[in-house]
Every structure is written in C-alpha cells, then in structure tokens.
Amino acid sequence: QFSNREENQSESFRKMLLAMARDIRVILVKLADRLHNMRTLGAMAASKRLRISRETMDIYAPIAHRLGLNLVYRELQDLGFANSHPNRYTVLSRAVQSARGNRHGLVEKILAAAQTALADAHVQAQLFGREKTLYSIYRKMRNKHLSFAHIQDIFGFRVLVPDVLDCYRALGVLHGLYKPMPGKFEDYIAIPKANGYQSLHTTLIGPNGNPIEFQIRTDAMHRIAESGVAAHWLYKTPEDKSAPQQMQANAWLQSLLDIQTETRDWADFLETVKVDLAPDAVYVFTPKSRILALPRGATPVDFAYAIHTNLGDQTVAAKVNNALVPLRTELRSGDVVDIITAPTSRPNPNWLSFVRTGRARSKIRHALRTTQHAESIELGRRLLQSALRHEHLDLAALDPAVWEKLLRWTGFKSREDLFADIGLGKRVADILAKRVAAFASP
The missing domain is CATH 3.30.460.10 (Beta Polymerase, domain 2)
Structure with missing residues (x-):
C-alpha cells in the first residue's frame, strides 16, 4: 500500500515505463486514452479536473512532445490549460478570436x-x-x-x-x-x-x-x-x-529505465523524469563535433554524464569554447564543451545542487552510495579487527566455520554486508567480537 497519491502516481508511471520499454505502442494507447479522458472532463468535480489536468500537463503532454506527437501534445496542453485555468482560457480565447x-x-x-x-x-x-x-x-x-x-x-x-x-x-x-x-x-x-x-x-x-x-x-x-x-x-x-525517431524514442526509454534502476525514491524519480521531459533544449558540441541535445539549464557535468558515466564520475574541470568555466555554468546552444578528468576523481555531492538531467542526478547519487558503501565496509572491517584483538583473535585467521556461524547469527549473506553494517554504526564491533570468541572456543 502507498502512503499518498504521489507514490501511487510514481508507481503507476514506473509500470507504464516498463511496458513502454517492451513495446512503444503502449504509450500511444495510453496517450490516446488520456486524450479521450481530457476531452470528457466536464462531468467531473473541479478538484479532480484540476488534478488530472496538472498530471496531463506535467507528464503526458511532455511525453507526447518527446515522442514527436505534436498534434496530441498541443491538444493535451490546451485541454489541460482549459481545465486548470478556465477563466484565463476563456478570456484569452476571446482575445485571440478578436485578433483573428x-x-x-x-x-x-x-x-x-x-x-x-x-x-x-x-x-x-x-x-x-x-x-x-x-x-x-x-x-x-x-x-x-x-x-x-x-x-x-x-x-x-x-x-x-x-x-x-x-x-x-x-x-x-x-x-x-x-x-x-x-x-x-x-x-x-x-x-x-x-x-x-x-x-x-x-x-x-x-x-x-x-x-x-x-x-x-x-x-x-x-x-x-x-x-x-x-x-x-x-x-x-x-x-x-520514421526509423530514426523509433531509435531515438527507444534510446530515451532506455535512459529512463537506467534512471529508474538507480533511483530509490519514486517521487524523486518522477520529478527527475519531469525535468528530462522539459521541451526546451540546448544543442552543444563535443571537441570532435558530435552534437548533444540537453535540457535548458544543463551544465558541463550534465554534458559529461550524457557522454559516458565514467567521464562524469572523473570530471574535475571543463572548458567551454576553449575557456575554463565553473562546472555549474549553464550551457548555450552552439557551445563546444571539453571535459577535463582525473582517474582518481569522484563525484562531488554539491553537483546535485545544479545538475539538470535525470541521468546525471541518478549517476551521481549511485556513485555516492557506492563510495559510501565501500567506505563503510572498510571502516567496519577495521573496527571488527580492532575489537577481535582484545579477544586475542585475528580477523584474517578466522576459521570459515566461525564465519558461517557469525553470518547465520547476524542474518547476513556476506562478510561485506556485515562490515558495512558495523561501519554505519548499526552493529557494535565489541559485541560481535565476543560472539566470535564464543563461536571460536572449543
């Protein structure tokens, strides 16, 4: 069960996304269904009309635009506008008729x-x-x-x-x-x-x-x-x-699946998708003249992750049109972007405050979680090693049978998971060391 409508909406969108990835015709049917619903909203309560209209303008209309379905996109937008701001729609409609x-x-x-x-x-x-x-x-x-x-x-x-x-x-x-x-x-x-x-x-x-x-x-x-x-x-x-449009649509759907896999919070996933669906784009170039389309407001970090995850993870600086710029610089159409990397560099948590694309955001978070997990494992290993010394035991010399008993007792499948739990402060190394000593005693 979901605690609120946003989680339910996110889960519904996730299911639709998975179905779309298998057969893109699914979204064509969904868009046709949504268009029919929007044409017949009149009988619904005002609050429900407003909610459905906002959902349509936030998600379904941008999806139609992203897939090049401009006839559907324009009608969904106008119907959403008419139902979410009926007074403004009426006034503007009369003004346009007069101007016509x-x-x-x-x-x-x-x-x-x-x-x-x-x-x-x-x-x-x-x-x-x-x-x-x-x-x-x-x-x-x-x-x-x-x-x-x-x-x-x-x-x-x-x-x-x-x-x-x-x-x-x-x-x-x-x-x-x-x-x-x-x-x-x-x-x-x-x-x-x-x-x-x-x-x-x-x-x-x-x-x-x-x-x-x-x-x-x-x-x-x-x-x-x-x-x-x-x-x-x-x-x-x-x-x-239309073959290129098919390929581009499938590539876009695959990128959403990648983001979904690396995003744990469904509400955050939905917001990330909304950003990626924004219709405004900038067109920038790699030093080898490859063209990339990025959402307006994208930065060199977004650019780096759009090319390859490793390039994004190892970014330390960027040149735009041969001039060094801050990584939070917003790119403009026609910019030539060159990313400077270092093999030992890792993503900076501050990047999350300015990156624009869902891909960059999800890759940064995944890298930070991976780094945190690795650091937790190493810290947990050191803490348990130190605690075992007080019991006159050596972590590296523990009998496999002792490890098997300890993992069964703690409920973990691997030593690394146990070390990570210790490193995160969820388990006390001294208590575990005493349990190990008990398992190791004849």
Whole structure:
C-alpha cells in the first residue's frame, strides 16, 4: 500500500515505463486514452479536473512532445490549460478570436506575397497560415510578463516543399522578401531536435514592422513533425523516414529505465523524469563535433554524464569554447564543451545542487552510495579487527566455520554486508567480537 497519491502516481508511471520499454505502442494507447479522458472532463468535480489536468500537463503532454506527437501534445496542453485555468482560457480565447478578425487581412497579404515570391523563384511550395495554441500564448505572456496586446506573433506561416534543397531555397526567397530578425533563425534540419523534429525556423520583419515566423520543411518532415513515432504506422511508404525517431524514442526509454534502476525514491524519480521531459533544449558540441541535445539549464557535468558515466564520475574541470568555466555554468546552444578528468576523481555531492538531467542526478547519487558503501565496509572491517584483538583473535585467521556461524547469527549473506553494517554504526564491533570468541572456543 502507498502512503499518498504521489507514490501511487510514481508507481503507476514506473509500470507504464516498463511496458513502454517492451513495446512503444503502449504509450500511444495510453496517450490516446488520456486524450479521450481530457476531452470528457466536464462531468467531473473541479478538484479532480484540476488534478488530472496538472498530471496531463506535467507528464503526458511532455511525453507526447518527446515522442514527436505534436498534434496530441498541443491538444493535451490546451485541454489541460482549459481545465486548470478556465477563466484565463476563456478570456484569452476571446482575445485571440478578436485578433483573428483584426489581422485576417494582414495574414492574407503576407501569404499572397510569399506565394508570389516563391513561384517567381520557381520553388514549388504549399503555404499555410498557422495560429499558436492558447497555452503557448499564455505561457509566453506568463514567462515574459507581457499583456496580450504585446504578443505580436500569434500567427505564423508554414511552407511545405518537395525536398531538403528546396527548404534552403525557400529560406533565401523569404529572406529576400522580408528582412530577417537577427538571432531568430534555427536550422533544425541540420541539427534535429531530440525528438527527431526537423524544420527551418526564421522570424522576419513583416508589414507594419510586425514579427512573423515561417517554418519551412519537406512533406516527409511535416508528417514526422505532427505524428512522431506514430508516423511509422500511419504512413507506411517504401522509404520509411520514421526509423530514426523509433531509435531515438527507444534510446530515451532506455535512459529512463537506467534512471529508474538507480533511483530509490519514486517521487524523486518522477520529478527527475519531469525535468528530462522539459521541451526546451540546448544543442552543444563535443571537441570532435558530435552534437548533444540537453535540457535548458544543463551544465558541463550534465554534458559529461550524457557522454559516458565514467567521464562524469572523473570530471574535475571543463572548458567551454576553449575557456575554463565553473562546472555549474549553464550551457548555450552552439557551445563546444571539453571535459577535463582525473582517474582518481569522484563525484562531488554539491553537483546535485545544479545538475539538470535525470541521468546525471541518478549517476551521481549511485556513485555516492557506492563510495559510501565501500567506505563503510572498510571502516567496519577495521573496527571488527580492532575489537577481535582484545579477544586475542585475528580477523584474517578466522576459521570459515566461525564465519558461517557469525553470518547465520547476524542474518547476513556476506562478510561485506556485515562490515558495512558495523561501519554505519548499526552493529557494535565489541559485541560481535565476543560472539566470535564464543563461536571460536572449543
């Protein structure tokens, strides 16, 4: 029996995780079930609606995002927002409806101009206007402390083209049509997101000085962007492009299993998973130009553990872009990170105060427990050896039959477990030494 709902939730999530690892289709069924539940929350009590909505936004929506199921992700977020903050949802929905009418002419004008420019450049393309979800607008208002009147990029545009080369050609055409905003270009084709998402994102200065975002991708990229790992079953074609998403999803699930194995507290495990599910990521490089995606706020220690456990355990310093930095430094996209190690170094407990990834946190805790256990064994061995000397006995010379009696009497399976118990102060060496003397006497 569990003492509270959080432990029950953690245990349920653990069971789901194990099932997902065996067959990823399990989570597709769970997400479909959760989506149905969220669509029919109206009849439930307010407190239950709030609890289910928070669970959905904390766990299920981020899982959908992590697996590239963006259609499901967006709907779960909006439904969670509607049920957890109904008044804010209603007010914001009305404001967006009003803006939709006011800006309809501007959207049509931009679409027409872009279509003409692409056609003149002989770039075959489909253009669509797109509207940000209510929750994404609300989150931007909250995070940046803005009123709705100051949110200018409610509407964006999507460009679908036949192949990758056309993506970059379309980008050039659009940059010639409207001036690009500095620092507002992302190439997720060359460097895909952790969930396999690929697209070019660029923000341009449109008519009246308003920022407008364009997403440029191929038809195949669009299918995977919307359906993620489910694209494997939804769009079976001779050239299945979803295999990398399958591999990335399986690798992510395996990393969660590793964390679960090394995390004893289920509530802590659940919080660790929530951090790893955060949608924002930074993309950093090893000295050999390998790309790693890490959650925003990740540090060189997170980077080290993402590469290999031993590298993390032996970290003593780090260079970012060839400059020595503190290990708690937050990494930014484009950083080149070089880890400096020492074979005798061990993880520092203080690292737990700033590492961001669940993998780093679980590996550090595991190493600290292992180190503590080894030190406890050695201390217990010395304490028992000292106590046995007072009984005129030598630990190393004890008869195996005496050891067998002692272990049976104490209930331990191995000498190391007994030594660890002594080292942790759970057993008194002097009392054990007297018992050993009794077992050893003729």
